[in-house]
Amino acid sequence: MDVDKVEVGTMVLDKRRDRVGEVMDATASWVYLRAFGGGREWVTALEDVEPVGVHERLRARVAEVNAARQRRP
Template sequence: MSPKPATYDPGTALYDPATDRVGEYRGQAGARAMLRPLGGGREWEAEPGSLRPATDRERLSASVRAANERTLATPPGPGDVSRPPEPVEGCPTCLWLADRRVAARASFDHSAVTDANVLMREHQRKEHDG
């Protein structure tokens, strides 16, 4: 008589050696265990007797993989960075950032000048469509 497979609580992260993946235990479907990828996705069936709790390293690796897969959008390119962005006329945020840049230049704080340029480009992408 074979030993009875361990029972797990729903949500437990388990390693499935047959697929070499870590999944969240969802429950039983007949004689099979149902696992779902960490972070969501399509469930799969696994042999309950072969499952074991995932190690910290396996859980972390699976979580990072899931986060990377969720990152589908590529951020927009910075555009022409050879010239500093110009403030949009009448926009108080653009004018405030331009003033910060002028003050940073006056104090020879090149890092703050770059910060102001980056923040202005980001603001203009979000608020002024480019």
Template sequence: MSGGGAPTYAVDGRDGRIGEVMGRVGGYVQLRPVGGGREWDCPPEELAEAAPADVLRERVRRLNRDARSRA
């Protein structure tokens, strides 16, 4: 979990989504999409560490999607 330093990212093994680890609630880990959005809960046994390249790829994908929606 993030302790005030750099964010920690994880992959939800159920569907491959990458999210920023926000905390734990009721036995689940809460993840938020890269770049913001609605959080979701993931069982801790389904989490894997996200590779930095995958996080960067997800950030670029989000920026491109946002740019297309403004055009």
């Protein structure tokens, strides 16, 4: 993926980790991602990200809701 196409705030799939994240920053080689809805940031190589489709967005949202339910007392 081209660094010009990776915009802060967009959702991408980290193919190496099979994980959807929100772009927090991007350089010529690296993309800084954060889990949808918050969480710890991670870094991945630019070539390991791709735009997400509806399926991946829904999967990330379901994972966020499930995690929130597990945190409730």
